[in-house]
Amino acid sequence: MATKKEPAKSNVSKDELLHYYREMLQIRRFEEKAGQLYGMGLIGGFCHLYIGQEAVVVGLEACTKEGDKRLTSYRDHGHMLACGMDPKGVMAELTGRSGGYSKGKGGSMHMFSKAKHFYGGHGIVAAQVPLGAGLAFADKYLGNDNVTFTYFGDGAANQGQVYEAYNMAELWNLPVVFVIENNQYAMGTSVKRSTKSGTFYGRGLAYGIKGEAVDGMDVLAVKAAGEKAVAVCRAGEGPYILEMMTYRYRGHSMSDPAKYRTREEVEKIKTEKDAIEHVRDLLVNAGLASDEELKAIDKEIKDVVNASAEFAKESPEPDLSELWTDIYA
Amino acid sequence: MAVEILMPALSPTMEEGTLAKWLVKVGDRVKSGQILAEIETDKATMEFEAVDEGIVGKLLVAEGTAGVKVNAPIAVLVEEGESADAAPAPVKAAVAAAVVAPVAAVAAMAAVVSKASADWPADTKMKTMTVREALREAMAEEMRADPTVMLMGEEVGEYQGAYKISQGLLDEFGPKRVVDTPITEHGFTGIAVGASWGGLRPIVEFMTFNFAMQAIDQIINSAAKTNYMSGGQMGAPMVFRGANGAAARVGAQHSQDYAAWYSAIPGLKVVMPYSAADAKGLLKTAIRDNNPVIFLENEIMYGHSFEVPDLPDFTIPFGKARIWREGSDVTIVSFGIGMRYSLEAAELLAKDGISAEVIDLRTLRPLDYDTVLASVMKTNRCVTVEEGFPVGSIGSYLGSVIMQRIFDHLDAPVISCTGKDVPMPYAANLEKHALLTTAEVVAAVKSVCYR
Numbered sequence: 103m104a105t106k107k108e109p110a111k112s113n114v115s116k117d118e119l120l121h122y123y124r125e126m127l128q129i130r131r132f133e134e135k136a137g138q139l140y141g142m143g144l145i146g147g148f149c150h151l152y153i154g155q156e157a158v159v160v161g162l163e164a165c166t167k168e169g170d171k172r173l174t175s176y177r178d179h180g181h182m183l184a185c186g187m188d189p190k191g192v193m194a195e196l197t198g199r200s201g202g203y204s205k206g207k208g209g210s211m212h213m214f215s216k217a218k219h220f221y222g223g224h225g226i227v228a229a230q231v232p233l234g235a236g237l238a239f240a241d242k243y244l245g246n247d248n249v250t251f252t253y254f255g256d257g258a259a260n261q262g263q264v265y266e267a268y269n270m271a272e273l274w275n276l277p278v279v280f281v282i283e284n285n286q287y288a289m290g291t292s293v294k295r296s297t298k299s300g301t302f303y304g305r306g307l308a309y310g311i312k313g314e315a316v317d318g319m320d321v322l323a324v325k326a327a328g329e330k331a332v333a334v335c336r337a338g339e340g341p342y343i344l345e346m347m348t349y350r351y352r353g354h355s356m357s358d359p360a361k362y363r364t365r366e367e368v369e370k371i372k373t374e375k376d377a378i379e380h381v382r383d384l385l386v387n388a389g390l391a392s393d394e395e396l397k398a399i400d401k402e403i404k405d406v407v408n409a410s411a412e413f414a415k416e417s418p419e420p421d422l423s424e425l426w427t428d429i430y431a
Numbered sequence: 432m433a434v435e436i437l438m439p440a441l442s443p444t445m446e447e448g449t450l451a452k453w454l455v456k457v458g459d460r461v462k463s464g465q466i467l468a469e470i471e472t473d474k475a476t477m478e479f480e481a482v483d484e485g486i487v488g489k490l491l492v493a494e495g496t497a498g499v500k501v502n503a504p505i506a507v508l509v510e511e512g513e514s515a516d517a518a519p520a521p522v523k524a525a526v527a528a529a530v531v532a533p534v535a536a537v538a539a540m541a542a543v544v545s546k547a548s549a550d551w552p553a554d555t556k557m558k559t560m561t562v563r564e565a566l567r568e569a570m571a572e573e574m575r576a577d578p579t580v581m582l583m584g585e586e587v588g589e590y591q592g593a594y595k596i597s598q599g600l601l602d603e604f605g606p607k608r609v610v611d612t613p614i615t616e617h618g619f620t621g622i623a624v625g626a627s628w629g630g631l632r633p634i635v636e637f638m639t640f641n642f643a644m645q646a647i648d649q650i651i652n653s654a655a656k657t658n659y660m661s662g663g664q665m666g667a668p669m670v671f672r673g674a675n676g677a678a679a680r681v682g683a684q685h686s687q688d689y690a691a692w693y694s695a696i697p698g699l700k701v702v703m704p705y706s707a708a709d710a711k712g713l714l715k716t717a718i719r720d721n722n723p724v725i726f727l728e729n730e731i732m733y734g735h736s737f738e739v740p741d742l743p744d745f746t747i748p749f750g751k752a753r754i755w756r757e758g759s760d761v762t763i764v765s766f767g768i769g770m771r772y773s774l775e776a777a778e779l780l781a782k783d784g785i786s787a788e789v790i791d792l793r794t795l796r797p798l799d800y801d802t803v804l805a806s807v808m809k810t811n812r813c814v815t816v817e818e819g820f821p822v823g824s825i826g827s828y829l830g831s832v833i834m835q836r837i838f839d840h841l842d843a844p845v846i847s848c849t850g851k852d853v854p855m856p857y858a859a860n861l862e863k864h865a866l867l868t869t870a871e872v873v874a875a876v877k878s879v880c881y882r
Contacts, residue, residue, distance in 0.1 A: 171629070202662075203661075203662065204660055204661050204662035204664075205662035205663075206662075207659060207660060207662055208660040208661060208662065212657075212660035212661070213661075214657070214660070214661035214662075214664050214665050215664070216661075216664045216665060221625070221628055221665070222657070222660075222661075223660075224653070225652070226648055226652050226653075229621065229648060229649065229652060229653055231621070232617070232618045232619070232620070232621025232622045232624075232625065232649065233621050233622075233624055233625035233628070233649075233653060234625060235618075235621070235622050235625060236621060236622035236623060236624055236625020236626040236627075236628070236629065237625040237626070237628060237629040238625075238629075239622055239625065239626045239629070239631075240625070240626040240627075240628075240629025240630050240631045241629060243579075243581070243607065243626070243631055244629075244630060244631075262617065263617045263618050263621060265618075266613075266615035266617055266618025266619070266621075267618050267621065267622065269613060269615065269618070270612065270613065270615070270618060270619060270622060273613070427663065428658055428659045428661075428662055428663035429658070429659055429697050429698055430658065430666070430698070430700075430721075430722050431658050431663070431666025431667075431668070431721040431722050
């Protein structure tokens with residue numbers, strides 16, 4: 103990744119930049135809080151934080167319209183917040199409470215909101231890839247112009263079912279954007295240690311799928327690439343692959359000692375490429391927002407996140423009768 | 432010397448076929464490899480080639496003849512100047528006919544019992560159809576009624592179905608609703624589950640359930656569990672159907688009964704019909720169900736005929752077993768092809784003065800415990816019959832339920848008759864021993880009756 107450069111004055115509006123800033127910051131603060139609650143024993147099991155990758159989902163959500171669908175892996179909190187799900191409901195699911203999106207029965211990795219067209223939250227690496235193609239299959243069958251965003255990581259990108267899904271998605275021209283969040287590490291295995299392919303999006307070319315690599319730390323670049331991909335899909339010429347070059351600051355999960363990379367490597371990215379700092383710089387350098395204005399937003403977000411944590415602590419555990427409900431529709 | 436040309440077996444389970452067309456006539460000189468005839472099986476119409484060279488001396492079976500048994504002589508090839516009458520007598524044909532006779536007898540018996548079912552009014556007009564036709568009718572009727580119902584799988588469309596279940600559906604419903612997939616079970620199963628979340632009611636045809644092993648993660652982790660994990664927001668209204676269990680001589684990887692596997696999973700419903708009426712009525716119910724339904728068919732049963740009610744919209748509810756035969760001495764509980772052995776056994780036992788009640792579970796999840804327990808409380812003895820492996824079988828679980836709930840009513844231990852605890856062997860004699868037999872069911876019943 104390139105060294106940090108003085109951001110050029112962009113032609114993006116203040117409102118748009120503030121929106122990105124707010125959305126990305128909310129994800130980061132939320133995840134920090136989730137990490138804290140995990141440390142306190144309020145969140146159990148697996149908990150995979152999205153810190154560092156915020157620009158990917160925020161930039162792509164800016165390309166969506168009502169009816170579009172999204173689904174991802176177990177690193178899913180950011181995607182839920184970005185598509186407008188209530189932080190309280192997400193945090194309460196993390197603590198396994200009745201106020202959670204799945205009434206406490208799904209947990210961090212398995213959350214859904216049909217109302218917000220968020221189709222999970224999938225704990226099996228790459229399972230969501232054919233599932234996302236299937237959602238797109240339904241939209242095409244039903245004759246609407248909705249697009250499904252199917253997110254998966256560089257680790258999932260080596261699973262066989264991804265390529266089965268690619269083949270059929272292109273064969274049937276399904277309106278699906280495959281978003282590879284290449285954060286360089288599949289748990290502890292770096293991309294270099296898992297494949298000799300140069301790129302992941304390039305593998306789609308073998309199936310006839312259009313695609314490109316994108317600077318996933320730059321929300322504006324993400325948005326621009328997303329617009330292109332969505333237009334292709336809405337025109338009935340999908341699918342499209344976006345390989346987002348990004349980075350996760352935290353471990354794979356909470357129990358990851360991160361011995362597979364150096365502290366210096368992480369610090370370098372944080373200093374030179376941080377997505378939130380990038381937008382902050384754009385706002386401040388162009389004189390679009392003052393420090394005070396941004397501080398007010400910081401405070402607002404802190405309050406929202408704290409309220410979600412309070413809700414997640416206060417919300418009661420699910421009634422024992424819930425053990426036996428929802429097994430069948 | 433004259434050579435007999437015999438009716439060929441053109442699929443692992445073929446017992447007979449139709450001689451659709453002769454492409455040679457008496458007096459023609461044929462070469463090896465030349466196409467002699469078109470033969471229609473219940474799966475496809477196939478060309479039949481000559482192996483030997485010679486002159487067609489006689490055509491023994493007329494064009495258009497149906498029900499020609501495998502190995503029956505259909506023509507005689509002679510050498511120059513030789514008489515066609517020199518051919519040996521058709522001994523093999525008689526043997527082949529004798530082998531398949533018991534199956535026909537069971538089917539005929541089934542037809543009689545079917546009329547007495549509580550699933551339709553007693554005066555209902557009935558029609559005879561095969562299990563294959565019943566499955567096809569169920570899908571066609573539901574696809575006509577609901578535009579979100581669609582079929583996907585390998586060879587379901589242009590090929591008209593590997594086992595001809597979907598024959599004609601592409602013509603009626605078009606490629607949008609009858610979707611041929613590449614051979615990628617894992618991928619297309621995931622796509623179908625996603626499509627069910629997106630508002631469709633997909634029917635996934637697995638050419639056989641052996642291939643569904645490639646897709647079992649999507650069936651269980653994605654289809655079965657998501658309604659629960661989403662707190663009731665996202666069920667998967669879909670059907671996974673296809674041939675299950677052993678066909679004939681296809682070896683270990685293509686001969687497994689998955690009834691117990693899928694029945695172990697909360698969130699799935701599991702159906703395994705025996706008769707054509709149940710196949711039709713239960714498949715229609717499965718397609719309308721808002722949950723993922725595993726619908727286990729059997730290749731050997733596809734061609735068997737039963738009486739089916741001639742009603743415009745006939746369904747069978749899940750969770751209701753059917754008593755095929757009432758009896759007082761012992762309860763035989765079975766499902767799917769196991770019913771064949773069970774009904775045969777009951778017939779033989781009756782001759783020995785043992786009155787067996789035969790119950791077809793029909794759906795394994797939900798399972799109709801009430802009917803089974805009530806019957807065992809009456810007969811005080813129970814034998815379960817299934818084709819699958821013994822360890823963790825449906826029968827072993829039923830036995831434990833019976834023991835826990837009505838132990839004092841039992842006069843003998845519950846015996847589970849299953850397939851043997853071995854991968855399916857290929858050799859004909861070994862395969863026969865690996866499979867469940869009617870004789871084993873008879874022996875188990877006699878054992879619990881202390882006879």
